[in-house]
Amino acid sequence: MNANPYPILRVNGLRKHFEVGHPRKRLNAIDDVQFDLFPGETLAVVGESGSGKSTLARCIVRLIEPSAGEIELDGRSITQLGPAGLARVYRRIQLVFQDPNSSLNPRMTVRQAIEEPLQLQLKMSRAQRAARSRELVAMVGLADEHLDRHPHQLSGGQRQRVGIARALAAQPQVLILDEPTSSLDVSVRGQILELLQDLQQTLGLAYLFITHDLQVVRRVSHRVAVMYLGGIVEQGRTEDVFADPIHPYTRALLSAAPTARWGVTRERFRLAGEIPSPVDLPDACRLAGRCPLAEKPCHQAKPALIPFGPHRAVACPPALAQRQSLVV
Amino acid sequence: MSADTAFDPAARHSSPVREPILEIDNYGGYFSTSADQAPVLKGITYSLARGAITAIVGETGSGKSLTALSMLQIQPASFVRTSGRILFDGQDLAELDERTLRGIRGARISMVFQDARAALNPIFTVGRQIADVCRLHQGLSRNEARDAAIAALRLVHIPDPERRVRQYPHEFSGGMAQRVMIAMALVCKPELLILDEPTTGLDVTIQAEIITLITELCRESDLTTCLITHDLGVVAETCDYAVVMRRGEVLETGTCEQVLTAPRHEYTQQLLAASRLVDNA
Numbered sequence: 241m242n243a244n245p246y247p248i249l250r251v252n253g254l255r256k257h258f259e260v261g262h263p264r265k266r267l268n269a270i271d272d273v274q275f276d277l278f279p280g281e282t283l284a285v286v287g288e289s290g291s292g293k294s295t296l297a298r299c300i301v302r303l304i305e306p307s308a309g310e311i312e313l314d315g316r317s318i319t320q321l322g323p324a325g326l327a328r329v330y331r332r333i334q335l336v337f338q339d340p341n342s343s344l345n346p347r348m349t350v351r352q353a354i355e356e357p358l359q360l361q362l363k364m365s366r367a368q369r370a371a372r373s374r375e376l377v378a379m380v381g382l383a384d385e386h387l388d389r390h391p392h393q394l395s396g397g398q399r400q401r402v403g404i405a406r407a408l409a410a411q412p413q414v415l416i417l418d419e420p421t422s423s424l425d426v427s428v429r430g431q432i433l434e435l436l437q438d439l440q441q442t443l444g445l446a447y448l449f450i451t452h453d454l455q456v457v458r459r460v461s462h463r464v465a466v467m468y469l470g471g472i473v474e475q476g477r478t479e480d481v482f483a484d485p486i487h488p489y490t491r492a493l494l495s496a497a498p499t500a501r502w503g504v505t506r507e508r509f510r511l512a513g514e515i516p517s518p519v520d521l522p523d524a525c526r527l528a529g530r531c532p533l534a535e536k537p538c539h540q541a542k543p544a545l546i547p548f549g550p551h552r553a554v555a556c557p558p559a560l561a562q563r564q565s566l567v568v
Numbered sequence: 569m570s571a572d573t574a575f576d577p578a579a580r581h582s583s584p585v586r587e588p589i590l591e592i593d594n595y596g597g598y599f600s601t602s603a604d605q606a607p608v609l610k611g612i613t614y615s616l617a618r619g620a621i622t623a624i625v626g627e628t629g630s631g632k633s634l635t636a637l638s639m640l641q642i643q644p645a646s647f648v649r650t651s652g653r654i655l656f657d658g659q660d661l662a663e664l665d666e667r668t669l670r671g672i673r674g675a676r677i678s679m680v681f682q683d684a685r686a687a688l689n690p691i692f693t694v695g696r697q698i699a700d701v702c703r704l705h706q707g708l709s710r711n712e713a714r715d716a717a718i719a720a721l722r723l724v725h726i727p728d729p730e731r732r733v734r735q736y737p738h739e740f741s742g743g744m745a746q747r748v749m750i751a752m753a754l755v756c757k758p759e760l761l762i763l764d765e766p767t768t769g770l771d772v773t774i775q776a777e778i779i780t781l782i783t784e785l786c787r788e789s790d791l792t793t794c795l796i797t798h799d800l801g802v803v804a805e806t807c808d809y810a811v812v813m814r815r816g817e818v819l820e821t822g823t824c825e826q827v828l829t830a831p832r833h834e835y836t837q838q839l840l841a842a843s844r845l846v847d848n849a
Contacts, residue, residue: 288771289742396628425627425798426842433845452771459845496776498801500843502828508776514741515771 246315247276248446249300249333249414254309256292256299265520269295270306271470274545277414282440282447284457284478287467288493290515293450296467297418300448301335302326313414331361334407338419340399344391350377350402351387357409376405381435397428401435408439416448421456433460454497458482463551466490469518469526472545476552486554486563488531525556533558588615589760589792590639590677595652596816599644607816609634611651614811614821616760621786621793623803623824625839626813632796635813636762638662639794640679641669656760675705678753682765684745688737694721695733698752705756720751724781743774747781754785761786764796779805800843804828812836 256270269292277283287293298304300311302318311319318329337343344353354373358364364372374384380401391399400420407415417436421429437460439445449461457464458478465475466489474487485491491509499506511530525531528538535558545553546560554560595612598605609631616622626632637643638654641661653660656677661669681687689697698720699713708716714733721729724747737745746766753761763782767775783806786793795807803810803824810827812820812835820833831837 288773426800427627427838430842430845454772455843455845492773496773498772498776498779498799498805500800500804500828500840502804502825504804511773514743514774 246278247312248279248314249277249448250310250312251275251300252310252312254296254299254311255307256295256304257307260519267519268470268521269518270299271542273309273467273470273472275465275472275475277446277448279413279446280440280444281463282449282461284449284451284461284464285467286451286454286457286464286493288452288515290469290518291467292470292518293452293467294418297335297416297448297450300416301330301333303335327361330412331410332412333414333416334410334412336400336403336407336415336417336420339423340396340403341391341423343403344399344406346391349388349390350382350394353402354387354406354409357406361410372409376409377402379408379439380405381431395428396424397431400424400432404432404435404439408443411443412445414446414448416450418450419452420449422451422453429456436460454494466493469515469521471526471542471555473527473555474553475545476548476554480552486548486552486559487556488533488559489527527556533562586617586620589618589656590794591615591653591655592635592639593653593655595635595638595649595654597647597649597651599646600648601646607650608647609816612813612816612818613652614818616792616794617809618792619790620808621783621795621806622809622811623807624794624796624811624813625798625800625803627798627839629815630813631816632813633764636679636764636794636796639760639762640673640677642673671705674701674753674758675756676758677760677762678756678758679762679764680746680749680753680766682768684749685737685740685742687749688745690737693734693736694740694748695735698733698748698755701752701755716755717751720755721748723754723785724748724751726751741774742770743778746770746778750778750781750785754791757789758791760792760794762794762796765798766795767802768797768799775802782806800828800840812839 252274254270254273258267258269260267273296275283285293285296295304299306310317313329313333321329351373354376355369358369358372373387377384377386382398382401421432424432433456440447451457461478463476464478464481465472466487468489474481474490481490482494485494492511495506495509513530516529523542524540525538525543528534543555543557545555547553548560592612592614596607596609598607612635624632634643639661649662654662688694695714695717698717702708702713702716717733718729721732726732726744726747740748767778770778779802785791797803807824810822810824811818812827812833814835820827820831820836827836831840
């Protein structure tokens with residue numbers, strides 16, 4: 241992957257809670273999340289709806305103000321930066337949204353959408369902008385003629401390409417991709433993933449890839465972090481996690497995904513019930529009420545991520561104890 | 569760990585030849601609102617075998633949902649039929665009057681839509697909404713209908729149905745709301761159940777539960793099911809037969825096994841490749 245030992249993005253102890261309802265209750269959308277993202281790598285954040293993965297994306301670029309924690313971009317904290325400082329940060333870290341229909345302004349042509357960041361962030365002249373926008377559309381596989389179209393004249397896949405071109409305009413080092421393929425047909429999904437992988441190769445980008453699509457995780461990511469109710473429950477190299485999931489939630493998630501293959505029987509690992517409401521959660525393992533492995537301590541304190549080998553961490557003492565007893 | 573009992577390839581195609589319950593024959597048409605009036609359905613021909621699960625597979629704009637809506641004659645009013653018939657029990661649905669159709673919809677053919685919480689009426693309890701179906705089609709009393717609603721919720725494994733019937737749609741999660749829709753569709757014991765993208769928008773673990781439920785219900789009651797989906801993963805898990813559509817045309821029909829293991833049409837092959845992003849999932 242990459243020999244550079246310094247993370248381009250480091251997130252530590254990140255929390256975000258919202259006050260909801262009457263009387264006020266606390267909803268922990270992100271609960272003590274930490275990870276490193278290295279240059280040139282893809283870290284997938286996978287989880288189901290309500291796991292807090294989109295809130296995480298928005299907190300990292302401070303579109304939502306985190307409640308606590310530290311975000312470092314290339315060794316410098318961006319947690320306390322004001323608007324001017326953030327504007328500089330956005331040259332280096334950009335977000336691509338899920339739904340290109342609502343993230344592109346319907347009244348702007350592709351050219352205007354792409355030139356806007358060039359003008360605002362890089363203060364380019366008209367001629368420079370024209371040259372650079374042609375370069376950008378070519379980079380994402382569109383033609384010059386698309387520059388003068390409006391979003392409604394483009395297909396879903398083309399719109400997502402515009403979203404990517406716009407994010408790349410200021411030559412960032414980190415892209416946060418929030419479900420970039422989930423509103424697309426499968427045949428288009430493959431093309432967009434290929435484009436993203438090519439761009440990563442040529443530009444050396446680091447991706448924080450937020451998705452619920454396990455096939456996408458396997459295809460594009462080097463490492464994966466599995467989220468459940470606001471916290472990371474398992475983290476590791478993608479091939480390791482998929483070959484041998486340890487955390488009960490990871491096992492349940494991976495065994496539930498269909499394969500599009502005839503006659504493949506999967507052993508389902510089932511959890512009881514559904515994801516509980518994230519409001520006013522007790523200090524316990526978030527999965528304890530649904531988990532077949534749950535023991536008494538699981539209901540008494542929230543387990544932290546425990547390292548398992550050099551590249552793996554799992555927040556489940558009972559599952560790890562099972563492993564170790566097997567090894568011995 | 570429990571093995572998934574719903575998936576058993578050997579149990580499929582148990583009866584050799586199945587007669588169709590519904591036949592779509594050369595069905596075609598266009599939208600009168602489109603400028604060029606280009607056909608959106610072109611000579612659609614396929615049939616739904618009695619007691620089997622048939623998948624209609626296609627991407628956006630393939631016409632898969634429009635065809636299914638036509639089975640209930642609830643397609644958009646701007647759709648103009650130019651050819652073909654939809655034969656259900658020997659009669660052409662497109663020729664029936666509204667009164668006769670009302671007797672068929674929800675009673676003999678019922679449909680489950682993609683976004684369950686949008687399909688339910690937010691201002692009535694789910695019990696009332698299910699009960700209304702029974703009272704209309706079966707003439708049940710208020711009490712009988714409530715009991716039928718509770719039984720229907722129990723059938724789709726909703727815990728504590730006596731309490732749940734009194735709740736409103738917003739009190740249900742997406743997966744539970746989809747179970748309610750399935751309960752409502754099955755409460756009058758229809759012969760044909762149409763499911764339009766029943767698991768799209770649901771999380772994978774919830775999707776797996778809903779798929780298991782659908783296969784279980786179909787196998788137990790010998791219900792005929794038409795499953796509309798863009799997801800070949802769902803097809804592989806559930807179906808006996810598959811129909812592949814693209815841009816208003818049927819490209820390929822066959823048993824699910826044949827379509828998934830030996831696709832004949834180039835597009836089916838591409839779709840399969842695109843659905844299997846990794847080699848050994």
